[in-house]
Amino acid sequence: MYINLETILILLTCYLVGSIPFGLLLSKLLSKSDPRLVGSKNIGATNIVRTSGWKLGLLTLIFDMLKGLIPVVILKNHSVEQSFIILFIFLGHLFPVWIRFKGGKGIAVIIGCLLGYNFFYGLIFSLVWLVTAVVSKYSSLSALVASLSILIIVYLENDNIFLMVLLMVTMIFLKHISNIRRLLKGNELRINLKK
Numbered sequence: 001m002y003i004n005l006e007t008i009l010i011l012l013t014c015y016l017v018g019s020i021p022f023g024l025l026l027s028k029l030l031s032k033s034d035p036r037l038v039g040s041k042n043i044g045a046t047n048i049v050r051t052s053g054w055k056l057g058l059l060t061l062i063f064d065m066l067k068g069l070i071p072v073v074i075l076k077n078h079s080v081e082q083s084f085i086i087l088f089i090f091l092g093h094l095f096p097v098w099i100r101f102k103g104g105k106g107i108a109v110i111i112g113c114l115l116g117y118n119f120f121y122g123l124i125f126s127l128v129w130l131v132t133a134v135v136s137k138y139s140s141l142s143a144l145v146a147s148l149s150i151l152i153i154v155y156l157e158n159d160n161i162f163l164m165v166l167l168m169v170t171m172i173f174l175k176h177i178s179n180i181r182r183l184l185k186g187n188e189l190r191i192n193l194k195k
Helices: 005-018 022-029 045-052 054-074 082-094 107-117 119-136 139-156 162-175 177-185
Strands: none
Touching: 005 054, 005 082, 022 045, 022 054, 045 054, 054 082, 054 107, 082 107, 082 162, 107 119, 107 139, 107 162, 119 139, 139 162, 139 177, 162 177
16 A cells, blocks of 8 residues: 555544544433443443443444444545555544543444445344344353454455454454453343343
């Protein structure tokens, strides 16, 4: 990839779009609890569901997916490599400059990015997440299983975004360290499907 001013501006824009903290903004707009102060203190959809209800959680999920999907689709045929576009959106979500680099864990935004890059990848990730969530009742476990699954699929497809996906999956696991510890101890919070 040839790096020039245009490339830098595009990647910076991707980072800034990815860094929009929709979970926090929607919570403020609708006068709900600040997600950074309640539950797991994360701005992602799962914590929003637990602390402010499924409707706001669903909105957060949709907007976080869209901020991954839209830039990838718009820049599909641009000279900047898709893998870098996806990575910078993802980095923006995990480390948003607006809230001291304390962002989400990357699941909704990676689904959006994957859907924009290769619909099959995004669909597989979502289906694996959903099936694992229904069976195990653990959102965090679902995220980890889906992340590993898509990494394997991208590898088997010999896709040139493999290294970027490997990097993103590594960061997802690092973001879920506390969840992994709770899963191993058996005290991770379960998804309440009825609620």
